[in-house]
Amino acid sequence: MKVKQIAKMGIQLPLNIMRHSVNLGKNLLNIATEQVNMRFNTNSAAKKTGSTQVNTSTALNTDLTSVQSAQNGDTVNDEKELAFRHASINWIPATILVATPLAAAIITPWYLMTHHVSTSVWVVFGIFMAWTGLSITAGYHRLMAHRAYKAHPIVRNFFLLGATLAVEGSAFDWCSGHRTHHRHVDDPIQDPYSAKRGFWFSHIGWMLRKYPSGQFDYKNIPDLTRDKVLQIQHKYYGLWVLATNIGLVSAVGWMIGDVWGTLVLAGLLRLVLTHHFTFFINSLCHMIGTRPYTDTNTARDNFILAIATWGEGYHNYHHFFQYDYRNGVKWWQYDPTKWLIVALAKVGLASDLRTVDDVTIKHAEVQMQFKRAQQKIDTLAEIGPSNLTQAMLTFKDRISFEYAQFNDTIKEWQELKTKAIEMKKNEFADRLHEVDELLKDQYALIEKKILMHNRNLKQAFRMIANQPIKADNA
Numbered sequence: 395m396k397v398k399q400i401a402k403m404g405i406q407l408p409l410n411i412m413r414h415s416v417n418l419g420k421n422l423l424n425i426a427t428e429q430v431n432m433r434f435n436t437n438s439a440a441k442k443t444g445s446t447q448v449n450t451s452t453a454l455n456t457d458l459t460s461v462q463s464a465q466n467g468d469t470v471n472d473e474k475e476l477a478f479r480h481a482s483i484n485w486i487p488a489t490i491l492v493a494t495p496l497a498a499a500i501i502t503p504w505y506l507m508t509h510h511v512s513t514s515v516w517v518v519f520g521i522f523m524a525w526t527g528l529s530i531t532a533g534y535h536r537l538m539a540h541r542a543y544k545a546h547p548i549v550r551n552f553f554l555l556g557a558t559l560a561v562e563g564s565a566f567d568w569c570s571g572h573r574t575h576h577r578h579v580d581d582p583i584q585d586p587y588s589a590k591r592g593f594w595f596s597h598i599g600w601m602l603r604k605y606p607s608g609q610f611d612y613k614n615i616p617d618l619t620r621d622k623v624l625q626i627q628h629k630y631y632g633l634w635v636l637a638t639n640i641g642l643v644s645a646v647g648w649m650i651g652d653v654w655g656t657l658v659l660a661g662l663l664r665l666v667l668t669h670h671f672t673f674f675i676n677s678l679c680h681m682i683g684t685r686p687y688t689d690t691n692t693a694r695d696n697f698i699l700a701i702a703t704w705g706e707g708y709h710n711y712h713h714f715f716q717y718d719y720r721n722g723v724k725w726w727q728y729d730p731t732k733w734l735i736v737a738l739a740k741v742g743l744a745s746d747l748r749t750v751d752d753v754t755i756k757h758a759e760v761q762m763q764f765k766r767a768q769q770k771i772d773t774l775a776e777i778g779p780s781n782l783t784q785a786m787l788t789f790k791d792r793i794s795f796e797y798a799q800f801n802d803t804i805k806e807w808q809e810l811k812t813k814a815i816e817m818k819k820n821e822f823a824d825r826l827h828e829v830d831e832l833l834k835d836q837y838a839l840i841e842k843k844i845l846m847h848n849r850n851l852k853q854a855f856r857m858i859a860n861q862p863i864k865a866d867n868a
């Protein structure tokens with residue numbers, strides 16, 4: 395009876411998966427279409443009522459304000475929005491991205507309930523998770539897209555193979571799209587996974603249809619298109635995907651004595667998890683978290699997402715200083731990709747690790763805190779000084795005083811940088827490090843001052859925490 399039931403399930407399962415895939419796929423695509431249409435309709439409706447109304451319309455419209463306010467570009471942008479609306483289905487990625495999560499959600503629990511899975515299969519699953527995940531973060535992302543460091547060909551090709559196993563497109567597509575994302579971040583027309591088009595679009599929707607922002611011309615990756623190995627990966631990408639995800643996974647499964655178990659866990663489940671963990675960087679990392687370095691774009695720092703994304707969750711820092719090989723820049727921040735790159739450098743397999751200097755990083759952070767303080771002062775100004783409590787008045791005065799001091803420090807810093815450039819110009823190359831040594835103490839002094847401004851600002855904010863804004867007599 396039991397055997398008969400399992401056999402019956404074996405026949406029904408693929409049919410059910412197909413049926414569910416088609417139904418759910420249809421629904422998912424409909425949601426994606428509706429979301430894009432909604433943006434288009436709001437844009438058109440706002441335009442019809444005139445440009446003055448555009449600026450005061452709803453929050454949804456403000457997402458597209460930059461697009462709408464550019465009078466000359468309006469026609470072009472409307473055409474592009476129209477192209478978004480009529481984008482046809484991107485069949486191969488859409489099929490993979492819809493079918494694999496559904497198959498994993500059904501097959502994995504069924505397989506685990508009906509089969510014994512050995513420890514070796516779980517170990518291979520873990521290794522493949524780490525290999526594919528880190529190949530995307532340390533390989534495609536930080537090495538190829540941002541050139542944040544240099545790697546030995548063995549490491550580079552090992553990452554390339556792992557990134558192919560991740561099925562996230564060829565290095566050309568991935569890196570070209572990502573460079574465009576950084577260049578036009580949040581732009582609903584040009585950013586391929588603009589968070590301004592909502593969670594669904596930035597997470598997965600952008601790959602399901604042939605949206606204009608997803609058509610890459612590779613002009614922004616001349617350094618990569620020259621690379622012979624990457625050319626081969628791009629040309630035979632489909633074959634490479636099959637060879638790694640089916641060929642390699644099965645071979646490893648055969649070696650450890652469980653082909654099917656390895657295919658289900660280290661193949662299918664690993665693929666789906668890696669996909670969505672990476673996709674979170676484009677969706678949730680632009681929605682949930684803090685913005686310690688800049689609020690000029692939607693990118694956020696998020697520790698929880700850093701855990702799932704091998705350290706890529708510190709996305710606010712990354713968007714501000716994209717060429718830094720670190721995303722979690724503080725020594726205590728969870729960034730295994732950063733640790734891996736450092737470890738590779740220690741054994742001579744990586745070099746030229748690019749970093750942003752501490753003063754510049756701290757400057758951005760303190761500048762952002764002043765911006766927040768200014769926003770607070772702006773709200774106090776609306777209430778009027780005569781209605782404010784003493785604590786708020788003190789806060790206001792203190793921030794003005796601190797800001798003047800901070801500007802003096804920044805001026806000093808700029809002068810020191812100019813001086814350093816001048817000194818270096820007049821020195822021979824072999825004595826450049828002496829100039830750096832000479833200026834080291836002065837840079838350290840500036841850093842100390844910036845840290846002091848940081849402490850003072852934090853103290854000012856602590857003083858007004860839980861304090862009433864308006865005086866009782868107001």
Ligand SMILES: [Zn+2]
Nearest residue numbers: 675676693709
């Ligand atoms: Zn981003």
Ligand SMILES: [Zn+2]
Nearest residue numbers: 572576712716
């Ligand atoms: Zn990036």
